[in-house]
Amino acid sequence: MNRTRHARRWLIILPPLLFLLIFFLVPFFYTLKISFAESVIRIPPFTDIFTRTADHRLHLTLDLNNFRRLFTEEVYGLAYLFSLRTAFFSTLTCLLLGYPIAYAMSRAPRATQKVLLLAIILPFWTSFLLRVYALEAVIQNDGILNMLLLRLGLISHPLVIMHTNLAIYIGIVYSYLPYMVLPLFATLQKLDPALLEAASDLGSPPWRAFLDITLPLSLPGIIAGSMLVFIPAVGEFVIPSLLGGPGNLMIGRVLWDEFFTNHDWPVASAVAIAFVVLLVGPIAIYQYFSARHLES
């Protein structure tokens, strides 16, 4: 009995485990391997780090040049810094805009909440690529935003937003705002109103109650939402390549170019590995908080 149950368990566990091992984890180790190879002109365009000598001994050649280039060539350092900075400030903006929205949603009557939730989730279902494209029509030089501002007399010349870093910020904030609002709403909704009531009974003004009770208790939502925006934003490709300027240095774009334009796969692998190392911290934080959220 115990045996068959055990075997049946593995029938459930093994298929997803094996699939993810093969298509998710193994590729990373493979990338790591190639990041130590040398770039050569052949197919595939890199040397094998394991070679066999005449007497059938296995030789391991680790070429650290690709990683050295990450430090010596300015473009990579700049790209990492620029991506981190862009992601950080977009996340902050998302938080500042998303918190009031989530807060207001948590105060809405239950029936309204369902509609609001649908309204927030719906853009998430519609194409990301098309939403970024749609933004282009709004922020173009002769787009709706400039037309509106000119009409209102707030500006005398159209603002140049397209193909600047500002466009990247706007793009990320616009596309990722729902990812911030949803976890925030989830924690704010669970907040026990009796706590606020107690605070107000004890003479605490609303702003004080907010700082002492609401804000600390919504911290898991703040962290989960921030990570959910920050991590993909660092590696964003579509937004900088459609909205950003031609020379912007988002790391996702640098990687793409290294791969498709320069065909230097070992360097691209090294860039990717360094990138993963950079993201391990934020991902671990996110995992920790999402695991806690699921358990509660």
Added chain:
Amino acid sequence: MRRQFSALHVAILCLGIGVLYVPIVVLIGYSFNASPMVNVWGGFSTIWYSRLLHHQNLLDSALLSLEVAMCAASIAVVLGTLAAIALVRFARFPGRFLLSAMVTAPLVMPEVITGIALLLLFVSLLHTFSWPHRGFFTIVFAHATFCIAYVTVTVQSRLHGADQSLEEAAMDLGAGPGRAFIDITLPLIAPAIISGWLLSFTLSLDDLVSSSFMAGPSTNTLPMLIYSKVKLGLSPVINALATLIIVAVGAGVICAGWMMRRAEARHELEMHEAERLNAAPRVPDLRERVPRAVRSPS
């Protein structure tokens, strides 16, 4: 104290959620613009929609994307549900941590990285075994990999909420664990499985980055085609196409949501009815007094 829902809250919501929809509404408006200059209004017209129908490349790509999304979502829904069952029902097994990490990581991992990593693997597999050639199947596998994460998360939270005592009752009445799961728990988590499939389908349909890495010379998915056109600026044909996609997906999601809510309501009504019928002579539940270990010898 009742939670107040003040005018300020309403204003914030209208503004915040409104802004999310402005670009989409503008896009839909422009798709009916007769002028080929996208930003100059030249009167109402549906000319770009009829142009779409004669765009053979576009139709081919759309068909390919639908096929890919169908396959990827189906693979993801099976594997993702299995992973969710394993993570929720089996408290300890070797590799549990690995599985849960691998399931959630693709949710946040930038696609450029996973795309490159998977491509490197496929290229060297091709070099060593002359298989697989980049194309349909490599795209499907790449999409399924990140879709599994979404299915698992959706099903997981539903499984947490599902009442396991019903399944135990079925087993007490002689059903095997497999039978009990299929008859009792599967219908309970079906809404999550369906929404997991739908979410995977739309994610796959929309994916640009992974597809670009995985595609062979002759496989051009719809997002890849759109991207190559959009890269050159706004295009009225793409506006029309985008409108069609957005309206179709939006309508699909709202319909699915509505149908699920109805099924849910019916289910709750039945449960309520059953409870009412059961309530009359309440027999003390002895099982509560028996330690769990004794109850289900294993």
